[in-house]
Every structure is written in structure tokens, then in C-alpha cells.
Amino acid sequence: MSEIDHELKIEAPPERVFAALTTLEGVRGWHAPAASGSGEVGGEWVFPYADHPEFRWDVTESEAPTRVAWRCTRGPGDSVGTTATFTLEPVDGRTLVELRHAGWPGTHGNFRKCNTTWGVLLHHLRDYVETGQPATAFE
Template sequence: MAGAHSLKHEIFISADADKVRKALSTADGLRGWNTPHVEGSGALGTSWTLKYSGRPEFSWRIDQDNPEDILWTCTTGPGDAVGTTATFTFAPAEGGRTKVRVTHGGWPHDEANFIKCNTIWGALMDHLREYVETGVSDPAFS
């Protein structure tokens, strides 16, 4: 079935959900953990453009931005990435931490770029956690 495949990653961040959301919903936040080359305002209905040295450029339209979740839709990217969605959900966890899950769904199959993106999201989520917890900018990709 088309669009039936999703990859998922879940981490716990020692910070409140508002701090995590800022890292996902502001250009400065995205620059702290994803790539230093970010364009966009973060307004609902607009797009983030994320540029990477020697890698494909991605654009993500911001379709939802709520206290408990953020939804992006890929509008520019390689292969089957266009049309997929990245949903970030936030939930309080023990010890003042926040559980963060990203679900990158809508893939037509579980091969090629699906596999590459699974690995990339793992690295990105680790950088997100480090950035939010320490405040030190260390983007996963330049």
C-alpha cells in the first residue's frame, strides 16, 4: 500500500517541552542541531529550507504547530521524500524531562532513501537532545 511506511525515533530530553519546541520551530533553534543553513520564518503555512554541504536540500512546509506536536510536509528533497511528513510529538516524562518522538511517514516503500533517512533521523535526534540540554550549537550537518 502506498504511503504505508513510517520511520520512528523517540528520545528523552532533560528540558521542558517549550524549550524543545523552540529548537524545532525557530530558525536559530534549527541551526543549533540540524544545519547552520536554515531559511524561513517558522510561521504556519510557510517553509523551512535546510541546506547541507554536499547533500540534497530539503524544504519542509509547516502544516501544524501546536504545544503537543509539530507537523512538517516535505516539498523539496531527493527521491521519494517529497510528500512525506515529519511529525514531532512532545509529552512530559519523569524527572522534568520531555519525551520527543519523530515519525517520518508517507513513504511508498521501505528501501533506498527510507533507509538513509532512518539513519539520518537517529543522528539528528541525538543532536537535538544535546543542543536543547546544553545550549551549545553543534549541528549534525554543515
């Protein structure tokens, strides 16, 4: 199985990053303003887009303020069944965010698109958390 791995540091405490990953207000601030759902374990995030396929993610883990995991239940191609895990760690007054999107059957097709998209999304997460102003990647 293949994995997408990204990391970046955010000038904010882990609790603020965790809130951006686990609350509707937070997810709407960096991902998509039309998002709906709950960041609680057993909840579901729904990300509808005007010009992209809809994504749905089950929330499978939520350990404040260090770890969040989602499992894809709806999306294009071979993305269904993959898992995105965010690990948060305080480092030098910032938060190191490590994203591992695992369970891909290979590195073709949607794997490459998702790799690029996660890079963009994480930069929007950083901008939102650091400024407190909406910085959505998608409309």
C-alpha cells in the same frame, strides 16, 4: 505506506524543545547553520547542504508546546510528500520526543537513509536543547 519512528528523552521542558523545532535560531542550533525559513504554520524550512541534496519542508502544524509537523516539498527520491511529525510530552521531568516520518511508499532507497539521518538529528537536537550550545548535524 511505511513510517520511520524514533523517540528519545531530553532533559528540558517541552517549551524549550518546541522552540528548537519552531524558531530559526533553534533549527540552526541542531540541524544546519545555513537553514532558513520560518517555523510558523504556512512557513517553510530550507536546509541546504554542501554535500547532500537540499531539503525543503512546509510547516503544516504547530501546537505549542506539544506538536509540530512538516511536509517535505523538496528532497531526494521518494521523500517529497512525506510528513515528519514531532510529538512532545513531559515525562519524569524530561520531554519525550516522538518522531513519526510517514508517507513512504516502501522501505527501500531513501527510506533507509532517512531513518539513519533522523536518528543522528534527534541526538543533535537533544545535545543542543540540553546544553544551549550549537550542536549541528550538518555544516
